[in-house]
Amino acid sequence: MNFYNYYNRRCRKCCKCNIDVCSCSKVCRLPRVHIGPIKAIESKVLLSVNHIYVANFNENTVSVIDGATNTVVATIPVGVNPAGVGVNPLTNRIYVGNLNSDDVSVIDGKTNTLITTVPAGDGASAVAVNTATNTIYVANFNDSTVSVIDGATNTVVATIIPVGGLSLPTGVGVNPLTNRIYVANFNFDIVSVIDGFTNAVITQIPVGVNPFRIGVNPNTNRIYISNFTSNTVSVIDGTTNTVIATVPVGTTPGEVAVNIATNNIYVPNRDSDNVSAISGLTNTVFATIPVGDNPNGIGVNPLTNLIYVTNQNDNTVSVINGVTNTVITTISVGARPFSVGVNP
Numbered sequence: 001m002n003f004y005n006y007y008n009r010r011c012r013k014c015c016k017c018n019i020d021v022c023s024c025s026k027v028c029r030l031p032r033v034h035i036g037p038i039k040a041i042e043s044k045v046l047l048s049v050n051h052i053y054v055a056n057f058n059e060n061t062v063s064v065i066d067g068a069t070n071t072v073v074a075t076i077p078v079g080v081n082p083a084g085v086g087v088n089p090l091t092n093r094i095y096v097g098n099l100n101s102d103d104v105s106v107i108d109g110k111t112n113t114l115i116t117t118v119p120a121g122d123g124a125s126a127v128a129v130n131t132a133t134n135t136i137y138v139a140n141f142n143d144s145t146v147s148v149i150d151g152a153t154n155t156v157v158a159t160i161i162p163v164g165g166l167s168l169p170t171g172v173g174v175n176p177l178t179n180r181i182y183v184a185n186f187n188f189d190i191v192s193v194i195d196g197f198t199n200a201v202i203t204q205i206p207v208g209v210n211p212f213r214i215g216v217n218p219n220t221n222r223i224y225i226s227n228f229t230s231n232t233v234s235v236i237d238g239t240t241n242t243v244i245a246t247v248p249v250g251t252t253p254g255e256v257a258v259n260i261a262t263n264n265i266y267v268p269n270r271d272s273d274n275v276s277a278i279s280g281l282t283n284t285v286f287a288t289i290p291v292g293d294n295p296n297g298i299g300v301n302p303l304t305n306l307i308y309v310t311n312q313n314d315n316t317v318s319v320i321n322g323v324t325n326t327v328i329t330t331i332s333v334g335a336r337p338f339s340v341g342v343n344p
Contacts (some may be wrong), residue, residue, distance in 0.1 A: 041170055049343040051109060052299060052308050053094050054317060055082035056334025061095055062105075063333040064112050065308070067301060068223065069340075070319060070329050072111040078105035085299075085341030086127030086136060088151060094341060095136050095149075097124040104147075106154055109343055116154050120147040125170065125295050126184075126213060126339075130196060132176035139169040139183060146183055150198060158199045162192035171256075173214030173223060174216035175238055182223050182236075184211035191225055191234075193241055203241050207234040211329075215256030215265060217280060224265050224278075226253035233267055233276075235283050245283035249276040254296035255339060259322060266320075268295035275309055277325055287325040291318040299340035310337035 047173070050067035055078070062082060064074040073344060079098025082105070086095040092109035104118045104127065121140025124147065128137045134151035144167045148158040162169055162183040169192075171184035179196035184207075191205045191214075208227025211234070215224040221238035235245040250269025253276070257266045263280035273295065277287040292311025295318070302309045305322035310333070317331045317340075 010044065011137075018159055048303055049092065049109065050301065050304065051066045051343045052301075052317070053085050053087065053096075053107070053341040054297070054308075054310060054337045055085050055096055055339040056305045056336060057081050057083060057099075057338040058314075058335035060098075061334050062094070062107065062260065063337070065203055065317065065331060065333075067304060068199045070331055072331065072333060075334065076107055076112055076114060079103050079104070079117065083338050084124075084126040084139070085127040085297075085339045087341040087343045088129045088131055088134065088136075089343050090131050091134065091151060092343065093151065094343070095127045095129065095138075097138050099123055099125050099126045099141065102140075103135070104149065116156050118156065120149075120156065120158065121145045126172045128172040128174045128181070128214075130174045130176050130179065130181070133179065133196065135196065137172050137174060137181050139172045141168055141170060141186075144169060144185075146181075146194070160194060160199055160201070162194070162201060163188055163190065163204060171211065171213035171225070173216040175216050175218045175221060175223070176284065178221065178238060180238060182216065183216055183226075184225055186210050186212065187230070191223070191236065205236060205243065207236075207243060208232045208246065212253065213255040215266075216256040217260055217263065219260050220263065220276055220280060222280060224256045224258065224267075226256050226267055228252060229248070231269075233265070233278065238313075247276075247278055247283055247285065247287065249278075250274055250288070255329050256298040257298040257307060257340075259300045259302050259307075260307065262305065262322060264322065266298055266300060266307050268298050270294050270296055270312075275307070275320065283313045289320055289325050291327060292316050292330065297340040299310045299342040301342050303344045308340050308342065310340055312336050312338065
């Protein structure tokens with residue numbers, strides 16, 4: 001089923017002594033991660049970017065939306081059939097997986113220009129970024145692999161086989177605090193868990209029918225999987241690697257967005273033309289929000305509590321207020337908007 005056409009690192013400081021050089025010999029495997037206002041090199045504080053990046057599948061472009069004005073401020077040519085967007089706010093780089101040119105477009109968020117194209121696997125689609133390690137993970141749908149890209153060099157440094165066989169990986173998510181990567185294998189109804197230190201698969205987790213896309217809340221270590229055919233969201237505990245809840249949503253759920261500030265999860269439902277809002281505390285749907293025709297992509301800005309939903313058949317993006325759970329505006333974008341990435 002082709003749903004696309006279906007419309008080892010150490011800390012810089014000792015973790016024990018919190019100094020640059022010490023004699024305690026404690027090895028710190030987990031990189032330090034800054035939680036809070038984003039900081040740039042030399043401790044300069046970055047202002048909010050508030051840009052939303054929309055992959056237009058049939059137009060081979062990315063629309064850039066200014067979240068302050070809800071207007072398209074740039075349109076960037078990318079590869080053939082862009083189907084996934086990942087953002088690194090620390091470097092202001094945007095990564096776009098191009099399904100039918102088998103590559104990843106790298107965009108400079110400051111200039112909104114394409115700076116390089118990285119060859120990936122066959123059917124590059126979903127993209128996830130580990131901001132702690134500046135590593136990008138790309139699900140290659142057709143050859144059932146995951147490409148690992150070094151964000152410093154823009155080169156593929158590893159290729160991972162999540163499960164073997166024709167697994168058709170469609171989604172990928174990252175927890176930067178644990179350095180775990182999660183891959184949705186559409187054809188096998190499982191999620192592969194990869195150790196980011198070794199690039200080795202450490203376990204497989206059964207989920208619903210045809211797992212599609214993935215959202216991660218690093219603060220709670222919960223992973224959310226949309227199950228395309230069973231119309232549910234599987235909730236995985238990242239500590240135990242087990243499914244702790246299955247949440248019924250609408251028909252044919254698409255991408256998954258997590259607001260880490262509110263612990264709410266948002267899933268657009270393609271064939272019911274709405275968005276299910278899930279409480280991460282209770283694992284229940286607390287609101288169902290009507291949007292446009294055939295919604296698939298979704299992203300959230302935790303600083304503004306606004307949610308952005310792509311409506312594939314309308315060529316629009318619905319903007320949802322996360323306080324009122326209502327659509328506050330609709331923005332015209334390119335042809336068949338498929339995926340969303342947000343730089344808050």
